[in-house]
Amino acid sequence: MVGGYAGKILRVNLTEQTISTEDINLKWAEDFIGGRGYGERLLFDEIDPRIDPLSEENKLIIATGPLGSTTAPSSGRVMVITKGALNGTMACSNSGGHFAGELKRAGYDMIVIEGKAEKPVYLWIYKGQVQIRDASKLWGKNTKETDKLLKRFTHPEASTLQIGPAAEKLSLISNITFDGRRMAGRTGIGAVMGSKNLKGVAVKGHLSIRVADKERFAKAVYQARDILSKDAFSGKGGAKYGTAVLVNVINKAGGLPTRNAHDAYFDNAASISGERLTKDHLIKAEACDSCSIACGRVTQITSGKYANNKGVGPEYETIWAFGAACGVDDLDAIVMANYLCNEYGLDTISAGATVACAMDLFEAGYIPKSDIGFDLRFGDADAMVEAVKLMCEQNTDFGRLLAKGSYRLAEHYGHLEFSMSVKKQEFPAYDPRAIKGIGLEYATSNRGACHVRGYTIGAEVLGGLDKSSYEGKAKLTKKLQDLTAALDSSGICLFTTFGLKAKEIAELFAAATGFDCDKDEFVKKGERIWNLERIFNIKAGFSADDDRLPERMEKEPIKSGPSKGEVANVSEMLSEYYSLRGWDKNGIPTDKKLKELGLEGLL
Amino acid sequence: MKVLMVDIDKCTGCRACEYACSFAHDGEFNPLNSRIHISEFLDDFVFVPTYCTQCDEAYCMDVCPTKALTRSQSGVVELDYDKCIGCKQCVIACPWGNIKLSSDAKRVIKCDLCGGEPECVRVCHAGALEFVDVEDAVLGKQIRAAANIKRSAVAGV
Numbered sequence: 001m002v003g004g005y006a007g008k009i010l011r012v013n014l015t016e017q018t019i020s021t022e023d024i025n026l027k028w029a030e031d032f033i034g035g036r037g038y039g040e041r042l043l044f045d046e047i048d049p050r051i052d053p054l055s056e057e058n059k060l061i062i063a064t065g066p067l068g069s070t071t072a073p074s075s076g077r078v079m080v081i082t083k084g085a086l087n088g089t090m091a092c093s094n095s096g097g098h099f100a101g102e103l104k105r106a107g108y109d110m111i112v113i114e115g116k117a118e119k120p121v122y123l124w125i126y127k128g129q130v131q132i133r134d135a136s137k138l139w140g141k142n143t144k145e146t147d148k149l150l151k152r153f154t155h156p157e158a159s160t161l162q163i164g165p166a167a168e169k170l171s172l173i174s175n176i177t178f179d180g181r182r183m184a185g186r187t188g189i190g191a192v193m194g195s196k197n198l199k200g201v202a203v204k205g206h207l208s209i210r211v212a213d214k215e216r217f218a219k220a221v222y223q224a225r226d227i228l229s230k231d232a233f234s235g236k237g238g239a240k241y242g243t244a245v246l247v248n249v250i251n252k253a254g255g256l257p258t259r260n261a262h263d264a265y266f267d268n269a270a271s272i273s274g275e276r277l278t279k280d281h282l283i284k285a286e287a288c289d290s291c292s293i294a295c296g297r298v299t300q301i302t303s304g305k306y307a308n309n310k311g312v313g314p315e316y317e318t319i320w321a322f323g324a325a326c327g328v329d330d331l332d333a334i335v336m337a338n339y340l341c342n343e344y345g346l347d348t349i350s351a352g353a354t355v356a357c358a359m360d361l362f363e364a365g366y367i368p369k370s371d372i373g374f375d376l377r378f379g380d381a382d383a384m385v386e387a388v389k390l391m392c393e394q395n396t397d398f399g400r401l402l403a404k405g406s407y408r409l410a411e412h413y414g415h416l417e418f419s420m421s422v423k424k425q426e427f428p429a430y431d432p433r434a435i436k437g438i439g440l441e442y443a444t445s446n447r448g449a450c451h452v453r454g455y456t457i458g459a460e461v462l463g464g465l466d467k468s469s470y471e472g473k474a475k476l477t478k479k480l481q482d483l484t485a486a487l488d489s490s491g492i493c494l495f496t497t498f499g500l501k502a503k504e505i506a507e508l509f510a511a512a513t514g515f516d517c518d519k520d521e522f523v524k525k526g527e528r529i530w531n532l533e534r535i536f537n538i539k540a541g542f543s544a545d546d547d548r549l550p551e552r553m554e555k556e557p558i559k560s561g562p563s564k565g566e567v568a569n570v571s572e573m574l575s576e577y578y579s580l581r582g583w584d585k586n587g588i589p590t591d592k593k594l595k596e597l598g599l600e601g602l603l
Numbered sequence: 604m605k606v607l608m609v610d611i612d613k614c615t616g617c618r619a620c621e622y623a624c625s626f627a628h629d630g631e632f633n634p635l636n637s638r639i640h641i642s643e644f645l646d647d648f649v650f651v652p653t654y655c656t657q658c659d660e661a662y663c664m665d666v667c668p669t670k671a672l673t674r675s676q677s678g679v680v681e682l683d684y685d686k687c688i689g690c691k692q693c694v695i696a697c698p699w700g701n702i703k704l705s706s707d708a709k710r711v712i713k714c715d716l717c718g719g720e721p722e723c724v725r726v727c728h729a730g731a732l733e734f735v736d737v738e739d740a741v742l743g744k745q746i747r748a749a750a751n752i753k754r755s756a757v758a759g760v
Contacts, residue, residue, distance in 0.1 A: 070632050071622045071726055098618065105633065148645075157643075180645070206706055208625070208633035218626070222725075229728060239615070239729070284648060285729075287617035292728030294615040298648040 065491020321352020
């Protein structure tokens with residue numbers, strides 16, 4: 001018996017107002033695992049890679065993995081697959097929470113959303129019934145209110161996903177929020193949902209999820225949980241400090257991009273650190289489905305002009321984006337900017353990095369003050385929050401421009417070199433000049449600059465590798481990208497890799513599904529997924545020319561701190577990376593590689 | 604004698620206990636069939652686990668017409684499925700909602716403390732659930748409360 005999967009795919013066409021179900025394709029399940037991999041295989045099959053991401057032809061796939069809705073550690077991941085609005089790549093953003101489990105127990109491994117509704121709608125999925133309901137009372141509401149109302153309109157214990165006003169107005173950096181508090185942030189997936197006039201989905205499960213081998217699965221689960229409980233982050237540190245514990249760690253390594261990456265060391269990092277957040281803002285740690293790490297932050301602002309606001313986060317990346325990247329050292333302002341983005345539904349990495357880009361352009365004299373309405377300088381916490389408000393509300397020309405992300409902003413003012421992005425997506429909180437491998441990861445990530453496609457930081461900063469050396473980084477990046485592609489598809493969280501290796505994850509997958517799979521086979525599935533994404537992007541018009549960092553990374557050495565003087569030269573690693581991938585010098589997978597992966601005929 | 608204790612402040616809302624409970628009893632994952640339930644109160648981000656506390660004066664046991672519910676030597680109110688006629692009077696009688704119907708409505712289900720090694724406790728990394736000797740059950744709370752008093756005393760308040 002094949003276990004782990006719910007077994008069905010729900011298909012909703014919003015143009016035709018039709019609903020249908022189909023069995024999952026077990027060959028695809030075995031080859032692409034589920035979630036990210038399976039969803040992408042399906043999207044690849046069903047859309048033309050050249051379409052406009054905001055057109056009716058694009059599809060939005062909400063997918064779970066075979067380890068979801070079980071005791072497998074941190075198995076609450078849900079993935080959203082679509083052609084991303086920010087950059088037109090094969091986009092997959094994922095979120096934690098409890099939605100994945102409810103969807104699976106409602107009987108569906110994934111939902112495929114097609115077409116476009118005439119008027120705003122939401123979906124309600126319960127006990128085999130799927131309703132497309134009028135969402136006129138929800139349109140315009142923020143994510144928190146929408147979650148509350150969806151639960152009121154459907155079931156108090158339903159799980160929900162929703163977009164905020166930012167995505168309704170098609171912001172290219174808008175996200176999708178789950179249960180009002182967790183976000184699939186990147187690549188502008190919210191705008192795709194907004195373009196379909198879909199405000200939200202509510203789902204309540206009633207069925208059971210079975211695994212192929214109960215005893216083997218229980219053993220694998222407790223082995224994995226035991227390993228995780230012994231790691232410093234996944235054992236205790238994650239719950240105590242959250243991801244923000246990295247602020248001091250990465251700054252001390254001289255790798256915290258500062259003032260739109262004019263530097264990589266922030267003098268005031270201690271005042272925006274995870275330790276500070278825990279002391280001044282944290283109310284409690286909150287966890288996703290079956291997660292022992294509990295890195296989620298429930299926080300409040302207790303004093304100052306933003307007092308009495310309460311919410312979730314910020315994460316490390318968010319603190320960096322509104323903090324160091326903008327030269328801001330006021331943690332209350334950072335937490336407030338984070339709350340605003342959460343409520344309006346904006347990706348905090350892209351939002352903060354875009355404000356940083358705007359500050360940079362303003363200080364260089366390229367944005368006139370009259371366009372903004374106020375001085376927007378590095379280090380000005382009030383101006384940072386005001387800029388975030390403009391971006392959230394999109395009721396001015398400049399606000400609408402900010403909501404398109406840094407690439408369009410810099411393009412508008414004629415200085416693309418001010419956008420710290422790859423494939424139009426802003427890069428996150430690790431400086432590629434200081435930490436070489438992450439530069440290759442940013443350059444080659446299939447959804448644009450990203451740290452969670454191959455988190456080299458584990459080995460380069462927290463582990464034993466020399467972060468300043470290019471040696472071995474191509475191999476490391478490829479290995480992590482392949483493993484992560486498989487892991488994302490299984491439904492467990494990237495943070496489990498603080499303790500677990502491919503062996504333990506493959507064992508969880510094999511025990512749950514019954515598919516024969518060891519660690520090498522598991523990583524091979526990841527490689528297959530990675531190549532499928534690459535093929536999609538090639539067909540969408542991307543090429544090796546897009547595998548590069550902004551020129552500032554190569555031309556402007558880091559000014560201060562432990563990595564002073566360093567630059568990033570991705571080309572040092574890129575040809576080796578292509579070769580290790582079995583791609584030609586133009587970054588195109590060879591016939592031999594495609595055949596080896598069973599992807600022949602797809603390019 | 605041991606009892607199941609909960610520390611609401613420590614619960615992170617991960618619901619692993621619900622999954623583990625249903626898997627331990629039925630071999631499949633379904634929180635609706637879990638004997639322990641996590642209620643979320645999102646306005647305050649409070650998660651409250653509720654479960655059968657094996658009442659001394661157990662209404663479920665009193666109301667059972669076939670004596671399917673009996674107290675074991677270790678103090679657990681146990682359900683004998685051979686005697687249960689599915690009348691559901693126990694479900695109605697329990698003031699807490701901690702004895703319930705399975706999601707397929709075919710069985711009454713109730714916490715049996717997994718025969719002395721509760722799975723919910725085993726899987727709870729946050730330490731919100733503990734299975735402790737009855738004399739130690741509130742010791743942690745007492746010490747924490749005392750520590751607060753001590754802090755005040757030292758501060759001279």
